[in-house]
Amino acid sequence: MIETLEPFRIELTGYCYRMLGSGFEAEDAVQETLVRAWKAYDSFDPSRASVRTWLYRIATNICIDMLRSAQRRALAVDLQPPGGEFGEPLPERVFVQPVPDSRVLPEDQAIRKETVRLAFVAALQHLPPRQRAVLILRDVLAWKASEVATLLDISVASGNSALQRARSTLQTVDPGEPLDVDDPVQKSLLSRYCEAFERHDVGTLVALLHEDATMSMPPFSWWLRGRDALAAALSDPNASCKGAWLVPVQANASPAYWQLRPGMDQPFGLVFIDVRDGLVTGSTTFLNVNELLPIFGSPNQTGMRVDF
Missing domain, CATH: 1.20.140.160 (PhyR, sigma-like (SL) domain)
Structure with missing residues (x-):
C-alpha cells in the first residue's frame, strides 16, 4: 500500500x-x-x-x-x-x-x-x-x-x-513574467549582480536595478520601491552586507541564494532575485531562517556562488 x-x-x-x-x-x-x-x-x-x-x-x-x-x-x-x-x-x-x-x-x-x-x-x-x-x-x-x-x-x-x-x-x-533561465542576457545579469554583491560594489548594484525595483525582507512588512530608495538602503553603513557571500539554492524555480556572513553559524537570509529585460526588478530576502532550515537543510558554509 x-x-x-x-x-x-x-x-x-x-x-x-x-x-x-x-x-x-x-x-x-x-x-x-x-x-x-x-x-x-x-x-x-x-x-x-x-x-x-x-x-x-x-x-x-x-x-x-x-x-x-x-x-x-x-x-x-x-x-x-x-x-x-x-x-x-x-x-x-x-x-x-x-x-x-x-x-x-x-x-x-x-x-x-x-x-x-x-x-x-x-x-x-x-x-x-x-x-x-x-x-x-x-x-x-x-x-x-x-x-x-x-x-x-x-x-x-x-x-x-x-x-x-x-x-x-x-x-x-499580474504575477509577472517568469525568468528564462537559459537566456544568456539574464544569466549574465545574475552573475554580475552576485559578483557586485560579494564585492559590496554598491555603484554596480544600483546600475543593474530597474527604476521601479523593489526590496523586501519578510517577516517584516517593510519594503522599498525605486532605484533611489534601494540605493540609499544599500549604502546605509548600519545595514552593510560587506563580507557576505551567496550560495545558490534551488527554490521556487527562481534565482535564489543563501546569504552567508562571516562569524555566523547559519545563513543570514534566503534571497530571491527577480529580473526582467536585462535589469534586476526586485529582491526578497526571507529572514526567518530558523523556520526555513528544517525544510531546506543547511547550505555549505564554505561554498561560493556558482554561475547560472
Missing part, C-alpha cells in the same frame, strides 16, 4: 503548496492526505477513479478545509505602501513562504516550473479556494475539464465558469 501511495508525495506537495502558499502547510496537508488514504484504502474502488485522482480529491478537501480559517498569504508588497518603519516581525502565516524545488517539482513530469514562483503563488492566493483548485488542476497540471468536474463533484459547465473567473482575477493581479 505504501508503495502505491508514496510516489505521489512530491506532486501532491506541489499542488498543496500552490493552494496554501506554504511548504510547511503543504507537507502537513500531504501527510494527512496519505494517512487518510491509507486508512480508507480497503474501500477504494479503482473502477470509479484512479489512485491519483482519489488522492487529489482528498488533498483538495484538506486544503479547502485549511483555507476556511486562514488569512490570505501575501508578499510584503501586497501588505502596505512602500517605506515607513521596519516595525516588528509578523507571523509566518502572513507571508507566502519559499519551498525547495525538490519538494514540489517531480522530475518525471513536464509541469510548468514557473508556477511555483513566489509571485505566481502569491497571485493564486487572491482566488477563492475552489477557483484556485480548478485553475491549478486545469492550467498548471493540465487536467481535463471532465476530470476536474468529477474530482470537485461539480458539472463541467460550473468548472469551466470557475476557471474563467479565476483567469480573469489573475489578469488583474
Whole structure:
C-alpha cells in the first residue's frame, strides 16, 4: 500500500503548496492526505477513479478545509505602501513562504516550473479556494475539464465558469513574467549582480536595478520601491552586507541564494532575485531562517556562488 501511495508525495506537495502558499502547510496537508488514504484504502474502488485522482480529491478537501480559517498569504508588497518603519516581525502565516524545488517539482513530469514562483503563488492566493483548485488542476497540471468536474463533484459547465473567473482575477493581479533561465542576457545579469554583491560594489548594484525595483525582507512588512530608495538602503553603513557571500539554492524555480556572513553559524537570509529585460526588478530576502532550515537543510558554509 505504501508503495502505491508514496510516489505521489512530491506532486501532491506541489499542488498543496500552490493552494496554501506554504511548504510547511503543504507537507502537513500531504501527510494527512496519505494517512487518510491509507486508512480508507480497503474501500477504494479503482473502477470509479484512479489512485491519483482519489488522492487529489482528498488533498483538495484538506486544503479547502485549511483555507476556511486562514488569512490570505501575501508578499510584503501586497501588505502596505512602500517605506515607513521596519516595525516588528509578523507571523509566518502572513507571508507566502519559499519551498525547495525538490519538494514540489517531480522530475518525471513536464509541469510548468514557473508556477511555483513566489509571485505566481502569491497571485493564486487572491482566488477563492475552489477557483484556485480548478485553475491549478486545469492550467498548471493540465487536467481535463471532465476530470476536474468529477474530482470537485461539480458539472463541467460550473468548472469551466470557475476557471474563467479565476483567469480573469489573475489578469488583474499580474504575477509577472517568469525568468528564462537559459537566456544568456539574464544569466549574465545574475552573475554580475552576485559578483557586485560579494564585492559590496554598491555603484554596480544600483546600475543593474530597474527604476521601479523593489526590496523586501519578510517577516517584516517593510519594503522599498525605486532605484533611489534601494540605493540609499544599500549604502546605509548600519545595514552593510560587506563580507557576505551567496550560495545558490534551488527554490521556487527562481534565482535564489543563501546569504552567508562571516562569524555566523547559519545563513543570514534566503534571497530571491527577480529580473526582467536585462535589469534586476526586485529582491526578497526571507529572514526567518530558523523556520526555513528544517525544510531546506543547511547550505555549505564554505561554498561560493556558482554561475547560472
